Amino acid sequence: MKRLLARHETYIFGIIVVFSIIITAINPNFLTLENAFDILKSNAFTGIMAIGVLFVLISGGIDISFAATATIAEYLTVLICLRVGGSMLFAFFSALVIGIILGAVNGYLIDRFAVPPIITTIATMNLYYGLLIVFSKGRWIYALPQYFRTFADIRVITLYTAEGLPYGLSIVTALWFVLMVLSAGLLFYTRLGRSIYAVGGDAISAKRVGVSVKMVRIFVYAFMGAMASVAGIVQALLVQAVAPNSIVGKELNVIAAVVLGGASLAGGVGTVSGMFLGVMLLAIVQNGMTLMRVPAVWYDVFVGLVILFSVGSSSWKVKKEKVGTFIDIEPLSPPMVQEGGR
Amino acid sequence: MVSGDSSITMQSSFLSMQQINKRYTGVQALFDVDFDIQAGEIHCLAGTNGSGKSTLIKIICGVERADAGATITIGDSVYTQLSRKDALQHGIQVIYQDLSLFPNLTVQENISIGDTMSGSKRFISWKQSRTIAIQAMEQIGIALPLDKKVAHLSMADQQLVAISRALTKDVRLLIMDEPTTALTKKEVDALLSVIKDLNKKGVATLFISHKLNELMTVANRITVLRDGKKIGCYQASDIDAKKLEYLMTGTTSSYTPYTLNKERAGTPVLCCTKLSKKDNFHDIDLTVYPGEIVGITGLLGSGRTELAHSLFGLNPPTSGTCTINGEPVALKSVQEAVSMGVACVPENRLSDGLVLDQSISKNIVMTILDNHLSSLGLLDDEGLHEKVLEYVEALQIKISSPSSAVKTLSGGNQQRVVLAKWIATNPTLFILDNPTVGIDVAAKSSIHSIIKALAEEGMAVLIISDEIAEVLYNCNRVLVMNRGRIIGEFDSSSTTENDIQAFIDFHAM
Amino acid sequence: MMRPLRLEKKETSVLVGIMILVIIIMVLANPGTFLTYTNMKGMAYQLPELGILTLAMMVVMISGGINLSIIATANMAGIVAAIILKSQPGSPSVAFLLALGACLGVSSAIGLLNGVLVAFVEMPPILATLGTMTLFNGISIVITKGYVISGFSPAVLYIGNGMLLGIPFPLLIFLLAAIVMSIFLRKTRTGFSLFMIGSNAMATKFSGINNMAVLIRTYLVSGIYSGIAALVMISRFNSAKSGYGDSYLLITILAAVLGGVKSEGGFGNVSGVVIALITLQVLSSGFNLLRVSSFLTTAIWGFIMIAVMVTNFLIENRKTRGAT
Incomplete structure (x- = not known):
């Protein structure tokens, strides 16, 4: 499995390298630390949601509602922080509580009532998002608490450009990386992580070896909710404003990024490193287009082609490699032992 | 019905259960079944499909709960309901018929996953997992690549993984659901010696079978279920195939042999010359005339199902020629095969x-x-x-x-x-791949008579079966396949089951 | 033994029950405004868009797939039609026919592409159509540069806004589309095979059914229906633009499932979907009359969806338990 996945990751990595070479040839600014930090910062939001999506996909499910969850967590948290006051730590905590509850509701409905995950989460997405817009009346929040501003400006590593302007690795990127490392550890080194793969591989077999399939399902959707809520706060940090309608509609792109990274919609397969590369691939396409001065209108065309070619070629490979049984044919025809009516 | 229960009461009962009832939607699967198994015993649970044997197994290993009123005693612990966790803690391991593996995980993880999930540790030690996997495979003398995904293994190797997984260090009762179907004789022998070894160490073995096979010959006792009721528990030495069939079904089957009453003449319905498919079968010459019923038997993995699929257009051959009713066919699609009058009953009905x-x-x-x-x-x-x-x-x-x-x-x-x-x-050519798997005896013989009636009307029939008896008594000739070739042909009017079995065993070495 | 049949009936009857309940509530909540000609007419003009798109979605869902590209297809086809209409080649009637042909041609081509990707390349339907959705959304944006193309001739506007024999013209199109779909599903070989493939594609392969041909035709039909929806959409908006009706995408899945289409494939019928659509429309129009936010309607749609799934689960469960 490791070797095969490594192959998929190298393959995506290869595409990234090719793209990078093309973009750099046209605009050398692409291959600068400044640009790299910038990409990593602006995609932290997508990247964090992608971690949650990865978990859900590995378990064999799918979630469409996470963008709605992210928005609710973001909106309510900022509202609470403005009304009651608080701190950055409190903001993350409050968002997490909201995200986990909303996610766990999905997990519970899916497990308890055997409703297909895609249907459940489309329904909850409509429910969550509709209620949010009704109660927020669609109003934006511009005046975020001061600590949102201060926190967003923290740099873990600070460098200076030739002109003396500071740039560096944003706290938001660092948060994304920490979450990725923790998630990778959880998936690879804990019983819970292996249970998620087991459930995605074969839920009945998982039950037979003593995995609590119900707990795993509720966990992954709650985890998805948690990641979505953190992403929601990151979005507020990045934009310094909260718009109830800014995230919903992006969910399919995030799922696409995770699938590009090698996760299977059939479940049981996927890694954090692959997911990271998938997110980066789409990020680099977008960033590269800006740098190459390709009009932004072409972005969707490129993304569509990347999805079709990448997923299409791996599906085609699977189809071609689909072999029947292998029978080790006896080298020489043995003599007939019995005489028959031949 | 004589019950042998009382005659062999040993002290060291590993597990005993009384008053087991199980009711599913509208069906009573088990009625007041009592069951016990001794430590170190090899016990066989026999019964036809629907006899309740799978349900009983599920209850023993804790996947299903018995209805109220049951008592399950394992060692000193008494349960009214057993959970999967309880069962695992008592060292009850199962090799499922569908293997129940994780195709997305490696051989190593598949073998060690039971240990991972039942232990109290929240973290995984991959080193330990590796050791467990290697040790388990050593026990049955195999060494599959540890990092290979199970999805990429052959059926027989997957079965070996499933067996290795069940052989954990603390196994006390090993349950096997039809464990030998895809194994070669060599692998079965290796498995048998492991089982005997385990039994010496006091591990009980319970296996499920619907026919008297190599495993049953090593069993100590046989418990027979029919229609959800326990018929009895017998010393294996007291039972032969005929008696067992009678106990399982309540009747004895009588096969009426099929004889071809016409000459094999005219245009053959099917005529293959040197038909080959890479990695499936090689140089198959096969001619079937109208009204003939030709049987193909051999071990699983001999290439017979692949041949059937090729004739049906599902598995295009790589070389050789084939005519159906005298017309050449490319065998490239099922639609073509169907339009030429080929029909195929696949092995897996469901x-x-x-x-x-x-x-x-x-x-x-x-x-x-x-x-x-x-x-x-x-x-x-x-x-x-x-x-x-x-x-x-x-x-x-x-x-x-x-x-x-x-x-x-x-x-x-x-x-x-x-x-x-x-x-x-x-159809003019009817291919039937194991047409009576999982079908009870009465229904089985009626399906056989339908097939014979069709052949008598002039249809050409090809029956593929594991069961030598099924092909021998329903076909006018029997072909034996092994490792992708047809290695022998028998005229069914002058052959016995033992002849064919001996022939297969000889070549399977 | 009769259980599965009765179960299907029961599911529809739950649905009819909900529809009647919703209608009664809305009539009572809007005395004097709900049961008016204006409101009825409003509903009859609004329903067809979502309705035709839902038919496009349901047909692939029955095959066990999904088509995320229906809206993108409709917009793309609508934009091509709009460009032809605006460039006025020849007389208005020639332009109209050309636009009509181009609209259906583009949508069929995209449907065919989806079919090939799913059936021949064997991509998972959700990813294949996500890819084509993104691609054709992109192409639409490139063609229009994100702007709106608007202002059509009366003949075009008639499709979405006209009235024939006192019945809104788009409703007639919808009814015709629904009847044709029903015939396709129940009376053609492809339709028959579609249900079987949706339940077990292996068994159909083993029965000599050409799965690939059936699936390609299925996505083709879905594409054509998206094209028909495109005509109604550009006419009602009197404009074409990429991104129109994006929010309908997931609603069509909701409506299809509410109408009894199994998301795993193999089951579903047009009448159930029509009942579901009427229910959703009554809710939406009723709330609109109550001046409730349309987003609350969306939330309630989601809630009803969950309620129906849970109810069906409980009914099924009680049935299996009740049988003992």
Whole structure:
């Protein structure tokens, strides 16, 4: 499995390298630390949601509602922080509580009532998002608490450009990386992580070896909710404003990024490193287009082609490699032992 | 019925259960069954499909709960209901018939996963997992690549992984559900020696079987279930194949041999010369005349199913020629094969033969839509409905309504639906791959007589079966395949089961 | 033995029950405004868009797939038609026919592409159509540069806004589309095979059904229906633009499932979907009359969806338990 996945990751990595070479040839600014930090910062939001999506996909499910969850967590948290006051730590905590509850509701409905995950989460997405817009009346929040501003400006590593302007690795990127490392550890080194793969591989077999399939399902959707809520706060940090309608509609792109990274919609397969590369691939396409001065209108065309070619070629490979049984044919025809009516 | 229970009461009962009842939706699967197994014993649980043996196994290993009133004693612990965790803690391990592996995980993880999940540690030690996997494989003398995904293993290797997984260090009771179907004789022998070894260490072995096979010869006792009731528990030495069949079914089957009463003449329905498919089969010469029933047997993995698929257009051959009714065929698509008059009853009725969730009538007519179109090109519902009624009547399929889902039928009736679907196409060559797997004895013989009647009307039939008896008594000649080649041919009027078995065993070494 | 049949009936009857309940509530909540000609007419003009798109979605869902590209297809086809209409080649009637042909041609081509990707390349339907959705959204944006193309001739506007024999013209199109779909599903070989493939594609392969041909035709039909929806959409908006009706995408899945289409494939019928659509429309119009936010309607749609799934689960469960 490791070797095969490594192959998929190298393959995506290869595409990234090719793209990078093309973009750099046209605009050398692409291959600068400044640009790299910038990409990593602006995609932290997508990247964090992608971690949650990865978990859900590995378990064999799918979630469409996470963008709605992210928005609710973001909106309510900022509202609470403005009304009651608080701190950055409190903001993350409050968002997490909201995200986990909303996610766990999905997990519970899916497990308890055997409703297909895609249907459940489309329904909850409509429910969550509709209620949010009704109660927020669609109003934006511009005046975020001061600590949102201060926190967003923290740099873990600070460098200076030739002109003396500071740039560096944003706290938001660092948060994304920490979450990725923790998630990778959880998936690879804990019983819970292996249970998620087991459930995605074969839920009945998982039950037979003593995995609590119900707990795993509720966990992954709650985890998805948690990641979505953190992403929601990151979005507020990045934009310094909260718009109830800014995230919903992006969910399919995030799922696409995770699938590009090698996760299977059939479940049981996927890694954090692959997911990271998938997110980066789409990020680099977008960033590269800006740098190459390709009009932004072409972005969707490129993304569509990347999805079709990448997923299409791996599906085609699977189809071609689909072999029947292998029978080790006896080298020489043995003599007939019995005489028959031949 | 003599019960042998009282005659062999040993002190060291590992597990004993009384008053086991289990009721599913509308069906009582088990009635007041008592069961016990001694430490170090090899015990066989025998019964036909639907006898309740799988349900009993599920209760023993904690996957299903018995209905109220049961007592389950394992060592000093007494339960009224056993959970999967309890069962695992007592060292009850199962090798499932469907293997129950994780295709997405490696060999190593598949073998060690039981330990990972039942232990109290929240973190994984991959080193320990590796050791467990290597040790488990050593026990049965195999060394599969640890990092290979199980999805990429052959069926036989997957079975070995499943066996290795069950052989954990603290196994006290090993349950095996038809464990030897895909194994070669060598692997079965290795497995048998492991089982004997384990028994010396006091590990009990319980296996499930529907026929008297190599495993049953090493059993100490046999418990027979029929229709959810315990018929009795017998010393294995007191039982032979005939008696066991009688105990399991309540009847003794009588095969009426098929004799070809015409000359093998005219245009052969099927004529293959040097038909080969890379990694499947090689140089197959096969000629079948109208009215013939030809049997193909051999171990699983001999290439017989692959050959059947090739003849049906599902597995295009790489070289060789084939004619059907004298006309050359490329065997490139099922549509072509069907239009040439080939029909095929696949080995796996549930996944390949039937659309279980859909209605009986839809399943029957799905092969003959083209013949029932109105002038507008729309389906002629009336005509199709008449066809359904015709075949339900002709094949005596017991249904409450043609619009019920096929999954509501019994195995025998389901298989009749598959037969009906193909008979409706008027085939000239009928290929049947293990047509009576999982079907009870009565239904089995009626399916055999349907096949014979078809052949007598001039259809050419090819039956593939694991069971030598099935091909021997229903075919006029029997071919034996091994490792992709036809290695022998027998005239069924002058051959016995033992002849063929000995021939297969000799070549399987 | 009769269980599966009765179960299907029961599911529809739950649905009819909900529809009647919703209608009664809305009539009572809007005395004097709900049961008016204006409101009825409003509903009759609004329903067809979502309705035709839902038919496009349901047909692939029955095959066990999904088509995320229906809206993108409709917009792309609508934009091509709009460009032809605006460039006025020849007389208005020639332009109209050309636009009509181009609209259906583009949508069929995209449908065919989806079919090939799913059936021949064997991509998972959700990813194949996500890819084509993104691609054709992109192409639409490139063609229009994100702007709106608007202002059509009366003949075009008639499709979405006209009235024939006192019945809104788009409703007639919808009814015709629904009847044709029903015939396709129940009376053609492809339709028949579609249900079987949706339940077990292996068994159909083993029965000599050409799965690839059936699936390609299925996505083709879905594409054509998206094209028909495109005509109604550009006419009602009197404009074409990429991104129109994006929010309908997931609603069509909701409506199809509410109408009894199994998301795993193999089951579903047009009448159930029509009942579901009417229910959703009554809710939406009723709330609109109550001046409730349309987003609350969306939330309630989601809630009803969950309620129906849970109810069906409980009914099924009680049935299996009740049988003992």
